[in-house]
Amino acid sequence: MNMIVTPASPATPNGTTRPQVRIVIVGHVDHGKSTLVGRLLHETGSLPDGKLEMLKAVSARRGMPFEWSFLLDALQTERDQGITIDTTQIRFRTNSRDIVLIDAPGHAEFLRNMITGASQADGAVLIIDALEGVRDQTRRHGYLLHLLGVKQVAIVVNKMDRVDFSADRFKEISAEISAHLQGLGVKPTAVIPISARDGDGVAERTGRIGWYQGPTVVEALDQLEPARPLEALALRLPVQAIYKFDDRRIVAGRIESGSLIAGDEIVIMPAGKIAKIKTVESWPATPVAGRQGAGRSVGITLDRELFIERGDIIAHASSAPRETRRLRARIFWLHDKPLAKGDQLLVRCGPKESRATVVAIEKAVDPGELSSVENKAIGRNHVGEIDISLSNPIATDPYTENPRTGRLVIEVSGRIAGGGLVLSVDAGQRAVPVDIVPVESALRPDERSARYQHNGAVVWLTGLPASGKSTLAKALERRLFTNGGSPILLDGDTLRAGLNSDLGFSTADRSENIRRLAEVATHLARNGHIAIVAAVSPAREDRATARRIADTAFREIHVATPAEVCEERDPKGHYKKARAGALASFTGIGNDYEAPQAAELVIDTSAQTVAEAADEIEQMLKTTGVLFDEVVDLAANI
Amino acid sequence: MDHLDQLEAQSIYIFREAFARLKKIALLWSLGKDSNVMIWLARKAFFGKMPFPALHVDTGKKFPEMYRFRDRYGKEWDLDLRVEPCPPIDAVDPTLPPAARSAARKTEGLKMALGKYGFDGLIAGIRRDEEATRAKERVFSPRGLEGNWDVRDQPPEFWDHFNASPPQGAHLRIHPILHWTEADIWAYTKRENIPIIPLYLSQNGKRYRSLGDQDITNPVASTASNIDEILIELEQTKVPERSGRALDHETEDAFERLRVAGYL
Numbered sequence: 001m002n003m004i005v006t007p008a009s010p011a012t013p014n015g016t017t018r019p020q021v022r023i024v025i026v027g028h029v030d031h032g033k034s035t036l037v038g039r040l041l042h043e044t045g046s047l048p049d050g051k052l053e054m055l056k057a058v059s060a061r062r063g064m065p066f067e068w069s070f071l072l073d074a075l076q077t078e079r080d081q082g083i084t085i086d087t088t089q090i091r092f093r094t095n096s097r098d099i100v101l102i103d104a105p106g107h108a109e110f111l112r113n114m115i116t117g118a119s120q121a122d123g124a125v126l127i128i129d130a131l132e133g134v135r136d137q138t139r140r141h142g143y144l145l146h147l148l149g150v151k152q153v154a155i156v157v158n159k160m161d162r163v164d165f166s167a168d169r170f171k172e173i174s175a176e177i178s179a180h181l182q183g184l185g186v187k188p189t190a191v192i193p194i195s196a197r198d199g200d201g202v203a204e205r206t207g208r209i210g211w212y213q214g215p216t217v218v219e220a221l222d223q224l225e226p227a228r229p230l231e232a233l234a235l236r237l238p239v240q241a242i243y244k245f246d247d248r249r250i251v252a253g254r255i256e257s258g259s260l261i262a263g264d265e266i267v268i269m270p271a272g273k274i275a276k277i278k279t280v281e282s283w284p285a286t287p288v289a290g291r292q293g294a295g296r297s298v299g300i301t302l303d304r305e306l307f308i309e310r311g312d313i314i315a316h317a318s319s320a321p322r323e324t325r326r327l328r329a330r331i332f333w334l335h336d337k338p339l340a341k342g343d344q345l346l347v348r349c350g351p352k353e354s355r356a357t358v359v360a361i362e363k364a365v366d367p368g369e370l371s372s373v374e375n376k377a378i379g380r381n382h383v384g385e386i387d388i389s390l391s392n393p394i395a396t397d398p399y400t401e402n403p404r405t406g407r408l409v410i411e412v413s414g415r416i417a418g419g420g421l422v423l424s425v426d427a428g429q430r431a432v433p434v435d436i437v438p439v440e441s442a443l444r445p446d447e448r449s450a451r452y453q454h455n456g457a458v459v460w461l462t463g464l465p466a467s468g469k470s471t472l473a474k475a476l477e478r479r480l481f482t483n484g485g486s487p488i489l490l491d492g493d494t495l496r497a498g499l500n501s502d503l504g505f506s507t508a509d510r511s512e513n514i515r516r517l518a519e520v521a522t523h524l525a526r527n528g529h530i531a532i533v534a535a536v537s538p539a540r541e542d543r544a545t546a547r548r549i550a551d552t553a554f555r556e557i558h559v560a561t562p563a564e565v566c567e568e569r570d571p572k573g574h575y576k577k578a579r580a581g582a583l584a585s586f587t588g589i590g591n592d593y594e595a596p597q598a599a600e601l602v603i604d605t606s607a608q609t610v611a612e613a614a615d616e617i618e619q620m621l622k623t624t625g626v627l628f629d630e631v632v633d634l635a636a637n638i
Numbered sequence: 639m640d641h642l643d644q645l646e647a648q649s650i651y652i653f654r655e656a657f658a659r660l661k662k663i664a665l666l667w668s669l670g671k672d673s674n675v676m677i678w679l680a681r682k683a684f685f686g687k688m689p690f691p692a693l694h695v696d697t698g699k700k701f702p703e704m705y706r707f708r709d710r711y712g713k714e715w716d717l718d719l720r721v722e723p724c725p726p727i728d729a730v731d732p733t734l735p736p737a738a739r740s741a742a743r744k745t746e747g748l749k750m751a752l753g754k755y756g757f758d759g760l761i762a763g764i765r766r767d768e769e770a771t772r773a774k775e776r777v778f779s780p781r782g783l784e785g786n787w788d789v790r791d792q793p794p795e796f797w798d799h800f801n802a803s804p805p806q807g808a809h810l811r812i813h814p815i816l817h818w819t820e821a822d823i824w825a826y827t828k829r830e831n832i833p834i835i836p837l838y839l840s841q842n843g844k845r846y847r848s849l850g851d852q853d854i855t856n857p858v859a860s861t862a863s864n865i866d867e868i869l870i871e872l873e874q875t876k877v878p879e880r881s882g883r884a885l886d887h888e889t890e891d892a893f894e895r896l897r898v899a900g901y902l
Contacts, residue, residue: 091767116796240651241658245686248685295639296643297647334794351658419794419797
């Protein structure tokens, strides 16, 4: 029983490439999906010789009138029950497209199969019975298309023969479904009146729908565009595995967005480690030169040995995904037992998995219902918005920024039970183990900023010893305070005397030192203060960690006083000691200071006065939205 | 990326997921064009060497050319080859039509191999376009304890997230080329220069489109004597790929009954 009769080859014999698009036909049960598919196969000349005759004979033998839908009902079980229970894939051609048609069942019982089918589609046809109009499953499928990210949706109003091809009835349904979809942010590409049984509107604009000027179904399919790989977005390479089959250590995965090339500096999230891509490995020929884009399954080697594991995300350092243990998602739920607050789950974001707890259920509705009655739990085949707390940090993006990495699935007892889109990533929320209940401040951020005339920020001064960081930090502190602000100085050495007295100068201890500085500074910034950090912080990777912790509050200032000048100043005598070999792990006389590449500001204290430098910093804080503009001017305008 | 690049990248992704998420897997090597493409893709996924066994469940009734091919490329491709026999025909469900019964022997052989090695995942080269019941398959397809397929209760599978937790004692079928077509297989075989069994090419006006046991596989009329000509033939034909497979045509539901019982 082979249904696939014109195999889509990558190129026609004359060498032209035809775009292949995958489409799904969805809608309420019995609104005519299988009939439309049967008719489309016939109209596009895709049926094998004798197939139609054979099916007509089978129908006659069973004493039933022939139905177009029999073409699809290849399974014995389906014929017995009279409903399509699963997705099948059928191929045919329009003028300029190879179409892979994924049939998806309309029966509510099989929503998981509809989702399985529709998730693979570039576009969708939503079918509505002209007599019955928009039904619950029509609305539900419309909603799921939105959640699954299917943006090209054509509406087909079928069985027009049963409403005497009434233009009024068509307009009525067209208005209702268009309003519903537009409420979800989905704009139909066409609304087409048809009779799948008789053929009107499928490939031909017949006289009976003479009042209709738009495209036929075949013409609408011809307009569909295949989904494109997301090369224009930031690089996201989720790690599937690390292979050590020979002396190479290959990090393998598929590029979900963006592109990479050997030599790129990358960051491994959520740990935030930085490395360079040494080679892009392949087989039989390796290594491969050239840029690798979204959609490719690749293997890379790095210039250093780092601990990497399955589920990490490789990104470019300047556009890394956010690390989080808290996120909000809009999900559909397929499990028998409703999803409720406090439920323990397994969440998968790409290859990354983490145990998770449902912290809150914000909206829980049946997308099939007209009035959205809100529930406390998300029932089977319903949708909702949830806040989840993850036991392991993950790196992810909101789906509006990256539709590939901004989605997740939920597993219950080893079986996929739901899925959805990441709406927002709460980078501010740290780990929330069950027993720890963070106490939030009684003051709102805007109350503080109204008093201080600035937002909270972390001003991070990095540079060689004796480059002038502390002097600048103190000048800035004084100036902000004089203007009524709330600056707080965090000096690296001062904190080492207390909070960080357990730390030495090993690489790991230095990283931990920076992490703690960043955590304290971020806490202050979140409470409206301007934390001024003065710390050598020589490792780029450590500063990247600090930036990630402080997120949008971070302002990096590179105090780039020339090394000779710093050594000449040497107020603490450190350079002299180091030269004499008496001060191990001293940053400054080797090449161990990794200068920032994209600091918000660079200052050379050998070329300008402290006051000039403080002016520059103040100006930068204004233009980047930390300091508010003069209140006086505002008052004058009232 | 062209069409073949996309297919390849997707298959590699599936192979790597299977290898990462299951404990003990094997690839079912039927020696045909599809499973040869699979082995090629596996070697791409793992940078040269397939890191799990190739299992050939041998009915003993394949064409001599196929055995020669197995012996040569098993070595050349550095495969961990395991050849497992099938039980005698008497051990197979006597209510099945003759060809189906013969094919069902292979299912029994497969069950025996599963019992012997304790694989929790078997990689199989079926494609959605081959046959309507195969179109219903998931990429990761759970099998019951008896190796059976419950088509009515398949778990949801979307966004390349696969259900990879078979119950204790059961196994998964993994289908890395489910999304390929017959023409894709040939176009890729040509592009990558993958060796093929000469029976696929026309001799005396006939060639095999699909290779099974000698006694239940027939050639189709064809003049295609190289892959380019096969691709042109496939553009024009309306004859199904498995038309030479006797078991598909015995009764309307014979194939599905076989698959529910665990046939590929």
